[in-house]
Amino acid sequence: MVKKLHTVKSIIITGQNRKVIYLSHIYGGRNHDYSIMKSEFDMDKQWFVDVTVRADLGFLGLxxxxxxxxxxxxxxxKPRKSKNNLSPExxxxxxxxxxxxxxxxxxxxxxIGGMKHFHCLTHRIRSQSSVIMDxxxxxxxxxxxxxxx
Incomplete structure (x- = not known):
């Protein structure tokens, strides 16, 4: 049962043809993208062999x-601001x-935007069952x- 969540997250893997290849279970909005990735894909297996993976900065530990x-x-x-680098660029x-x-x-x-086009993800889902949200x-x-x- 999922309670008091304002947002939910999911890992989506697509191809260049924009088709959704993989969709993970939903997680609460406070979970980080990379921790969701680690729970969905076991690190001991070779998941991404012979493919080009383009990810955002949420997946730096890959x-x-x-x-x-x-x-x-x-x-x-972008580098962090420090005493030596006052204006990082x-x-x-x-x-x-x-x-x-x-x-x-x-x-x-x-x-992702195409999935939200169907409006069942953009409006609030009042059910607290994670199965229904999935x-x-x-x-x-x-x-x-x-x-x-």
Whole structure:
């Protein structure tokens, strides 16, 4: 039973054709993206072999924990402000790389937005059953896949 959650999260894996390939169970909004990833995908198995993975900065630990031998693309992180670096900025090359990364990752954002297009995810779900919320997410992903095919 899920109580007092204002938001829910799920891990979504899509291809460049914008189809939802994988949709995880839902988690409370206070859970971090990478902790959800670790609970869904066992670190001992080779999950992402021979694929290019483009993730956002919420998944910085992927390289160390999952031992990527394939192509992993993450955006560049802005450096922290410190005594030596009072105005941290990304270099022009890093900004260009981040923009190119975002242009390739936009398919995932389009899939998420397409799932929200069916309005069952954007409105408040008053049921406190996580099973019903999982079914809403699954139905939205299935309708989105049907809509674009």
């Amino acid at each position: 390289v160390n924990d999952y031992g990527f031998k394939s192509d992993l693309r993450l955006p560049n992180k 990304l270099t022009k090359q890093q900004k260009i790389e981040n923009r190119a990364h975002a242009q390739r990752r936009i398919f995932v954002e389009h899939s 079914q809403f997410f699954g139905l939205a992903a299935g309708l989105w896949n049907f809509n674009i095919s």
